[in-house]
Amino acid sequence: MKVAVIGAGWAGLTAAWTLHRLGHAVALFEAARDLGGRARRVRSRSLKLTIDNGQHILLGAYTETQALMRELGLDPNRLFHRERLTLQSADGTFKLRTLPLPAPLHLLAGVLTASGLNIKERLGLITLVARLRGQDWTPAAGLSVLEWLEQGRQSPHAICSFWQPLCLAALNTPIAEACALLFAHVLRDSLGGTKTATDVLIPRVDLSQLWPDELARQLGEQNGSETALHLAHTVRHLRACPNGVTIDGNGFDAVIVAGNTPSTLRLLKQLDTANDSQPYLDMLSTFSFLPIATLTLQLEQPWQLPHPMMLLRDNPRQLQFGQWLFDRSAYPQLQQDEASLVEAANATRLLHIVISDATALQAHPQSDVVNAIIRQVQTQTRRFGAMPRVTGHDLIIEKRATFAARPGLARPGVATPWPRVWVAGDWTDTGYPGVLEGAIRSGRAAARSLHLSLVQPT
Ligand SMILES: Cc1cc2nc3c(=O)[nH]c(=O)nc-3n(C[C@H](O)[C@H](O)[C@H](O)COP(=O)(O)OP(=O)(O)OC[C@H]3O[C@@H](n4cnc5c(N)ncnc54)[C@H](O)[C@@H]3O)c2cc1C
Structure with a gap:
């Protein structure tokens, strides 16, 4: 199949790579001159140095990211600095470090020995996480993180010193507005996982060197396979018909649109009205x-x-x-x-x-x-x-x-109302907030869904 991917952020790159491995000829279009989207290296003019578009960290629980790197022949253990979860304030007033014990004792012992929280606060924290685990990591729908913490009797001091920084870092949404359910998913996969799931992974190279450069190199080597990379190409026109799509006048069997929601919406709005397409477009327009x-x-x-x-x-x-x-x-x-x-x-x-x-x-x-x-x-x-x-x-x-990861935000899956069009991005229904692992999982899911639907139609 001749397939196009629009957008070379981590979701689009993963989709292109997965489709390529499944034997398709892939054309990848990216508006910028570089790969990586929001997670890429940039040249700092003021520092005259290469830096990242923003400091990124990953968690040990981010298994798909590490699996993708291994697929490319890269070693995550070499490319990441990995260490046990340590939440430590620079001013020395707070410190929580997981201990080298089997899960969940690593966490339990870490919380019990934490400094900066009194014993009641430490026990309150353990009780709340244990209760959440008992609820299968599913707090009541519609709650904000703050409401959930207050219902869980966390003190204002514990909220301020522990929960608030954790929530902001994980969801990039203020605690009073952030979705408790999504936050619980992050806790489930990290605190509720194996002892390495809570590990913090800090890139030792720039974000593009982490794996996108290698992916581009390997795609570029496959000249015979018709896989092509089009940088600095903003896709402006998308048309769909039952048997394929047209992108800026070029025909393909199918497309994965992997931009953010505003740019994806701009392209999908050009398609003919299909069954259910208006509610779908409305859902995309509610993201902020x-x-x-x-x-x-x-x-x-x-x-x-x-x-x-x-x-x-x-x-x-x-x-x-x-x-x-x-x-x-x-x-x-x-x-x-x-x-x-x-x-x-x-x-x-x-x-x-x-x-x-x-x-x-x-x-x-x-x-x-x-x-x-x-x-x-x-x-x-x-x-x-x-x-x-x-x-x-x-x-x-x-x-x-x-x-903004607010309660009740409806997020679409990777399939769309148009039979030859899929979407990918951290904003799709990954179960994660807007994070790298979500982008990769979404790219994988879109590529597999497209492949299954076109190559092995039911
Ligand atoms: C400063 C910062 C810090 C962050 N910190 C973390 C962190 O610590 N940990 C973590 O896990 N996540 C973090 N994130 C989030 C993470 O970067 C994103 O979740 C991830 O990069 C999203 O990838 P994506 O592929 O879904 O989207 P994007 O990276 O936005 O990729 C979309 C791509 O599509 C391209 N595109 C759009 N429209 C078109 C078009 N019409 N034609 C061609 N190309 C098009 C865009 O140019 C872009 O390259 C951070 C984000 C930022 C900005």
């Missing part, structure tokens, strides 16, 4: 998005904090928006070749500060925000000695970082 900001600071020399990832206490009133601090010198960077040796050495001087739901930050002048966050980091890390001098910075605000 929230920003994530990543401030990268370049230091005069590597700092070597004792832990690569630490919690910051934010204080938006003083423009101290920082929520998580990543120190690249606190874990080994990977040097693939001579050129990346220099990049890796430079990377060890970088700190990344992450701000989820960065809506409020956008209302202020960037220089004020940057200076306030530098002061915030300096103050909250005082116990580690003076921070080396900041020699440069780059602030990236991704306005549509993820969809």
Whole structure:
């Protein structure tokens, strides 16, 4: 079959790769000049360095991502820095670390030995997670995370120091608005999984080197297979007929549209009205998005904090928006070749500060925000000695970082009302919030569904 994929984010790339492995001739169209979508490397003009579009982390529970990397001949254990879950505030007021014990004892012992929560709060946390497990990780429908925590008698202090940062990091949605059911799914797959499911995986190379570059290389090698990569090609026209589709005038047997919801909607609206197509289009138009900001600071020399990832206490009133601090010198960077040796050495001087739901930050002048966050980091890390001098910075605000994960949001599956059209993306009904693993699972599901429907029709 001659199949097209529109969009080369992690979902579209996975779909293209899976279809290619299933023996189809794939044409992959991407509007940008680079692969990877929201999870890609970018050239920072101010730092004169390659950095990521935003700091990303994965969890041990993200098994499909690791399986895909292995399929490409890559070793996730080499490309990720992997460590036990450690939630530790930079100012030393909170620390929770899972212990090297079988699940669920690793977590139980971690919570019981946590500092910064009193014994009642620690037992309350264990009780709530145990109750959720007893409910098969399904809280009542329609609840926000805050409502669920309040019903679960979590203290305001436990919510503020533990649950709120966890919810924002996982769902990029404020706790009072975030969907408790989706949050429970994240807890099920991490806290309720094996002891390695809670591990934190931090990329040791840039996001494109993690696997998209290798995928492009392997697709590019298959000249005989008609698989083709069209970068800097924004698809503008989509038509569908019972036996195929037309994309900017070129015919294909089927297509997977793997853009975000606004761009996917723009293309699907061009198709003839099919059965149920209006409710489907209406569902796509209900998605809204929230920003994530990543401030990268370049230091005069590597700092070597004792832990690569630490919690910051934010204080938006003083423009101290920082929520998580990543120190690249606190874990080994990977040097693939001579050129990346220099990049890796430079990377060890970088700190990344992450701000989820960065809506409020956008209302202020960037220089004020940057200076306030530098002061915030300096103050909250005082116990580690003076921070080396900041020699440069780059602030990236991704306005549509993820969809807002609110209760009751209806998310479509990968099949559409049009027989030759599928969709893929982190916004489809993956059971996950807007995360990399969801994008990969969606890309896989779309490719398999297309293959089954066209090659082995029932
Ligand atoms: C700053 C930031 C931090 C994040 N942190 C994490 C994290 O720590 N962990 C985690 O798991 N997730 C994180 N995420 C979320 C993660 O990046 C996304 O879930 C994932 O990248 C989504 O992939 P996707 O393929 O679904 O969509 P996208 O990456 O948005 O890909 C869609 C692609 O389609 C292309 N496209 C759209 N329309 C057209 C068209 N008409 N023609 C051609 N091409 C088109 C776009 O250019 C784009 O490349 C973060 C996101 C951001 C922005």
